[in-house]
Amino acid sequence: RKEVEQDPGPFNVPEGATVAFNCTYSNSASQSFFWYRQDCRKEPKLLMSVYSSGNEDGRFTAQLNRASQYISLLIRDSKLSDSATYLCVVNPFYNTDKLIFGTGTRLQVFP
Amino acid sequence: EPEVTQTPSHQVTQMGQEVILRCVPISNHLYFYWYRQILGQKVEFLVSFYNNEISEKSEIFDDQFSVERPDGSNFTLKIRSTKLEDSAMYFCASSEDGSYNEQFFGPGTRLTVL
Numbered sequence: 434r435k436e437v438e439q440d441p442g443p444f445n446v447p448e449g450a451t452v453a454f455n456c457t458y459s460n461s462a463s464q465s466f467f468w469y470r471q472d473c474r475k476e477p478k479l480l481m482s483v484y485s486s487g488n489e490d491g492r493f494t495a496q497l498n499r500a501s502q503y504i505s506l507l508i509r510d511s512k513l514s515d516s517a518t519y520l521c522v523v524n525p526f527y528n529t530d531k532l533i534f535g536t537g538t539r540l541q542v543f544p
Numbered sequence: 545e546p547e548v549t550q551t552p553s554h555q556v557t558q559m560g561q562e563v564i565l566r567c568v569p570i571s572n573h574l575y576f577y578w579y580r581q582i583l584g585q586k587v588e589f590l591v592s593f594y595n596n597e598i599s600e601k602s603e604i605f606d607d608q609f610s611v612e613r614p615d616g617s618n619f620t621l622k623i624r625s626t627k628l629e630d631s632a633m634y635f636c637a638s639s640e641d642g643s644y645n646e647q648f649f650g651p652g653t654r655l656t657v658l
Binding site for chain 2: 434465467474475476477478479482520529530531532534535536537
């Protein structure tokens with residue numbers, strides 16, 4: 434089983450749509466969880482950390498389900514500028530600070 | 545907003561040559577990292593660095609690789625004898641507190657080995 438698994442997409446959605454991405458991770462001891470955004474040939478940019486209680490930042494909502502080892506990202510009211518690859522990222526152990534990246538889910542928002 | 549910077553943006557080299565990739569982490573950050581991303585693949589961890597020493601390295605980070613913080617601001621990755629398969633985007637990242645804390649990435653250096 435891959436350490437971090439994501440549906441590669443692409444997800445093609447119209448402006449204004451709501452879209453959800455899911456991610457599963459294999460290590461139940463994983464400590465920290467993040468969503469990053471990556472534009473073509475650019476660096477990963479931190480979108481949001483994912484907390485156990487779930488968290489929201491404007492149009493973006495992240496959820497964590499530790500029992501199912503599952504993370505989600507919901508984007509409401511999609512904008513053209515949301516088109517990018519969304520990376521699910523996990524810090525796998527308590528005594529390491531390396532990040533394990535998923536392969537990413539590609540989102541294309543069309544007018 | 546403070547950011548991580550990297551130079552050069554693109555490096556072309558011949559197989560077997562040494563390259564040094566440079567990074568300036570965010571100034572109050574204490575933990576530094578190198579990652580790489582081969583075209584079309586996922587981002588992979590190479591090495592983490594704290595308190596002037598390597599704290600963790602991956603299997604990719606073999607004897608051909610080394611890191612250094614030569615002064616108070618720069619953080620470098622050296623590849624001693626480049627191979628074709630070293631062609632990738634190399635990202636430097638930094639974080640304030642290490643574990644549990646968010647890592648911020650530089651714009652990357654695209655390394656092409658011919």
